Amino acid sequence: MALATAGLLFASAAQAATSRTSWVVSQIYGYNHPLAATDSADLATKMSTMAASAFDFYRGTDHIFYQDMATLPASAYTTAQTGFTWIGGDAHIGNFGAWQDSSGNNVFSADDFDEGYLGQYVWDLRRLATSMVLAGRANGIADNDITTAIKTMVAAYMSEMSDFKGSSDELSFQLKNGNTSGVVQDTIGDSKGDSxxxxxxxxxxxxxxxxxxxxxxxxxxxxxxxxxxxxxxxxxxxxxxxxxxxxxxxxxxxxxxxxxxxxxxxxxxxxxxxxxxxxxxxxxxxxxxxxxxxxxxxxxxxxxxxxxxxxxxxxxxxxxxxxxxxxxxxxxxxxxxxxxxxxxxxxxxxxKSPFEEDFDFTQLSSAGKLNTAATYLGQALASAHAISDQDYNSAIVSYSIDKQVTDAVSSTSGLQSEISTFAFNYAAQVTLDWQSFVSAYDAGTALY
Known part of the structure; x- marks a missing residue:
């Protein structure tokens, strides 16, 4: 099935969350068991942490997310070329933060690279948007307001990619104290005050x-x-x-x-x-x-x-x-x-930088704070994608990803709706999976 056709099916049909307890337990055991011989104490901490909330479970199971990406319909706004975006792979809301770069600038950006790989740019957008649903709900924010914030994030991502297309602006773009506000600006300020x-x-x-x-x-x-x-x-x-x-x-x-x-x-x-x-x-x-x-x-x-x-x-x-x-x-x-x-x-x-500050999503305690932060999350993700194409190493990515993404997205509003719909549907699946995990955890099931 062509990518565009699959994406249209996805956009038009609700993705039903299904209970899949044995599969979830098997996936978690299979991923973590090889580590048990060297670090079982931290694995015990991991399991108790994941049991605490659906968002923590989501953070600990990116391997499940990508198993699902292999089977869920693709986006309507991708091409073969956009599949060579250098993505972070685990772009949830907790994997952004402030730090001091090697030129002494205190900046806000994506800050976790363990899953870095070439893939579809929408996977990072999907993972980030789903985390916004889970984190937003944990903070008591209404779904309508979370939807607005997701659409703000996607619009900011696309606006930045469009700005980068045909220019070299991505090679100088940074989120700093002077062009941010709210919790993101506060995080940068905390970084600047570190020693x-x-x-x-x-x-x-x-x-x-x-x-x-x-x-x-x-x-x-x-x-x-x-x-x-x-x-x-x-x-x-x-x-x-x-x-x-x-x-x-x-x-x-x-x-x-x-x-x-x-x-x-x-x-x-x-x-x-x-x-x-x-x-x-x-x-x-x-x-x-x-x-x-x-x-x-x-x-x-x-x-x-x-x-x-x-x-x-x-x-x-x-x-x-x-x-x-x-x-x-x-x-x-x-x-x-x-x-x-x-x-x-x-x-x-x-x-281990003295000037590193994690982005504390619990501070996004209102619709306004989440929506303000959403702009910077979208811009930070666009920056990470745009500078890691031919600008970094043309032998790995031989063309401009910002151009390819901008050309592939025929409708920003369409992408906004698609990503928002995905995020809420997938958050429902994550919540079911988490409940399955908690039941297994409480029952003493071997999880690693």
Whole structure:
């Protein structure tokens, strides 16, 4: 069936939510069980977190979302060419935030790249819009107002893509304090007010002239000697993964201490995560740097279009894929982004930035706040898609995605309605799936 025809069917017929308990339990077990041998404590945290709300369940099950994308009808506003958009893959409302880029600008953007892959741009729009339904309802916002916010987000996305078409504006566009308002502007302001000393005080301690990590129960815990040695040994490979033009002197990367980080995120719980304290620019303890190392698996997007992004493009290394996505989708990217294998597992490296602020969706406590934020969410997503096409690496995406998307969307109002309809229908499915999960969780069913 042609994409356009399938999309029209989808738009005209309600997508009925169905109970599928055994399938959901099987999917969750199959995805998480391979991680149980290395990080069962975090998997227990993941399950209890997902049981708390439909939105938390949604955050932890992007693999289910893409299984569904493989079977649900396509959009009326896609083409073969738009299927080569470099998407984030997990564009829910909690995966945006503020940070300070490598040029010192405090900006708001997409900030999670674990599932980065080539796919249809509408998958990011669908996933974001569905998260707006779940988060909006959790905040007590009426469905009519959530619908308005989704349409605002889609309109902002399309307006920005249209602006980028035929220009190079995407290579300078950033959301900053001066062109934002509301909760997004507040998040940028919080980032601007952060400091390296505050981050170091939170996680480290000084003993004389020596800085080391604190041990924080259920948050930051020691690693055994073999893991410590394996991470230390991987540093040279990591440094080699950084472009020579962005590489510091070897002394910058000198390892001072290592801890395992527990309890971060939702979907990524169960994947190993480490913090590595390194020397930084000088021998002073005031400019020490924390690197975050995160185990990476195959992208969930590959479940629906495996091979769209050639493994050769990322060296058949999933951490390299994530590093490429992070650099492709952000202007003035973190210069410490890199990757290495540790004990046979792929790890994505980046700075645990002192200036990083997560976007707190619970602050979107009114229709007006959600609608204001929706504009910036749409713009941020458009920016990520537009700068990661031929502008980043024409060998991976050989043309302008902003042009392809703009040309494919014959009606912005049509796309708004389609995405909104999808979001509410899929939120109903997520809620049913969550209820199935909770029943299994409460019954003690093996989920990992």
């Amino acid at each position: 390296r000393s505050s981050l170091l005080s939170k996680y480290t301690q000084l003993s004389g002239s020596t800085r080391s990590f604190q041990t924080i129960a259920n948050t930051l815990v020691p690693v055994n000697s073999s893991t410590y040695s394996a991470i230390s040994a991987a540093m040279n490979s990591y440094i080699g993964s950084i472009s020579s033009s962005k590489r510091y002197a070897a002394s910058y990367y000198q390892v001072k201490d290592i801890r395992q980080k527990l309890g971060s995120g939702v979907g990524s719980l169960g994947k190993l995560r480490y913090y590595v304290l390194i020397e930084g620019a000088s021998s002073s303890t005031s400019d020490d740097v924390i690197l975050e190392l995160k185990q990476e698996l195959a992208s969930a997007v590959a479940e629906v279009d495996n091979g769209q992004l050639s493994a050769a493009d990322y060296g058949n290394n999933e951490a390299q894929r994530v590093a490429l996505t992070a650099k492709a989708q952000t202007l003035n990217a973190d210069v410490l982004i890199g990757y290495a294998n540790i004990n046979g597992m792929a790890f994505y490296f980046h700075e």
